[in-house]
Amino acid sequence: MTALLWLAALPCLYWTQGVETAPALKKAAIERLCVAPDQAAAWSKAGFTPVSVSDTDLALRETVAAPGIRARADRASATRSPWVFTNGSRFLRDPAGKYVYDLPAGKAALAAAEAYAYGADAVLKIEAADLESLGPMLAFLAALPKSDLPDVSDVAVVDDGSATMGEALTLLVRRNLLFRTVPAPSAQYRVNVKLGTPEFPADAAADPSAFALKVRRQLTDEQRSLRIFGTEVVIGRLLGDGSRMRLHLLNYGGRETEGVRVRLRGSHPEGEANVAGQGKVPLEDLGLVDGATEFTVRRLGPYGVVDLPAVK
């Protein structure tokens, strides 16, 4: 992938303010931005890399939700997992899609990381106050080592394209159940899901949470390629080719989490993390247990990525 293409793969800030705001963008270390076509020349002259996005282009993009969490009002006790808003399943369902985030304050950095982690073509409409957090995140993403590894998937899902299935896929993402949408069941996956079969009747996805739990129980926790402990608001996207692995970690909780414990199937005796706001950090308490690799990421803000090289 060329540097230009790589840059193009990063989420793009959509900026409607005039070129007189250039100092604020430069202060945030933002160099590339999506602007109206008639503004592109001025931004280019100001030293930026503008990408022309017309109103029509913007309207054709699918609007996705602001990522984050919301406490579950219907559940009062201390064990309740918060509701995680993630767009991961939408990106996985339509990887060629074009998306736009329309974000409230405080969400820009996480949204940028989410789009990057899923390789989504996304533009970000943000609150100006978020430049301060978005700039460093975009710089961090741009500096990450390139990777073209494919998804690791434990579950194959025959996607009927329905909204119900969309909700069910969202729950799979939220539960860190790694899936791939396929045209037909395949023996290469540990679990195949096709609605309308004896194992998954037509209404099996009507309750997305129960659906995800059923998939999980069929797969079993021991056979899952990815487990995350110590938090229920961190979602992983695992890529790998059987030897090298890359794990994107997205923290939707809105605050730093300390001690995120990860279990990956397979043996990976070494690796390192790149964490936004911290740079390269060693994996802590790394060990091989029962055919799996476990390690701890000491502190995780909105995003980090873990690279595990091939075993020598």
Next chain:
Amino acid sequence: MDRRDFVRLLAAVPFVPTLKGASAAPAGLPKLKVVTRYAPSATPGIPGPFPGRVIAVRSDKSVDVETSAANDEVVREMMARGMCALTGEKTPLEAWRQFVQPSDVVGIKVNCGGHPWCVSAYEIVAEIVRQLGAAGVPPTQVFVYERFQNQLDEVNYAPHLPEGVTIVAAETANRRADNRGYDPATYVEADLFGEEDTRSNMMRLVSQKLTKIINVPNMKDHGATGATGCLKNIAYGSFSNVARTHYRGKSHTYSFVGTLASVEPLRSRTVLQIMDGLRGVWHGGPFARTRKYVFYPKQILFGTDPVAIDRLLLDIIDDERKRHGAISIYDRSPQYLKMDDGAARDADPNVNIIIREPGHVEFAAGLGLGVADKARIKVQDVVV
């Protein structure tokens, strides 16, 4: 016994409903997988040298029920008499030396959940530190601990303790964002309700630092377990991610409490149980945000067997509830269950938000943690 054997053992432990008022056993006990690299000591602290033995020291002068203030001088006398009675020694110093050596790093597991009306008493904690010092354990080797720092801060033991004592928690608050205080290699794994995080990890302080632990629970009702005493204080107070065991009216505390307490090295290192019964909570526990359900047992229980003490505690709480006309902690009737309605529970002692599991005490006995059969528990009463 290896880990797999332990899992099998848990699955094999039968429920024998011999407790008074006990009804059906919880159906479908969850599979609990214990992971630890620590071996038990030659004589594990639980149940220790005195299984089935409890010293109950009472004093009418120990607490002023009007102000709820404890009498420091009386508490010290109660502590001295209790320790001597438990060990058979003539002096407190000799008694304490049965449990600690100068080289020990000692943890004092307090309970701060009942702030402001029912927490591990300053007077008791201070006296423990004083006696540890007399036995040669300097303050720098003493750690007063809880799971949540914000609770410790509220209670604020520091002004009552000598300089050098460390007051420490595993997490800043109960918000699941801070796991570095837990040992990633020592945990109990269980899928109880389909929760994604299935591990409860032991505090690093317990597994990696302390050599001895003194457990100082209170006498409190608990909505999920029936009562919270020695077992629950040491278990749920030393592991992460434990509130997940009770949810929507259902409690898995029946097998979870004892299993956590049995995990090494917690079991071996917890050498002494001192139950603070100066004050108690007969409903709405483990919290005590108002005095509405606070009562004054005016006693301290001593032992090394947490099961025996907790077995007595079940009766103490249930008897107090009866005095107020409240339903028994053994009541499993759906008619009294208002799931997740904490406000209703706080307003009415005849409301449960979860079906309580007082049978957790007997389950713990089945794990070898002590004696639950009242006919085999020997209580020595001491009056100060």
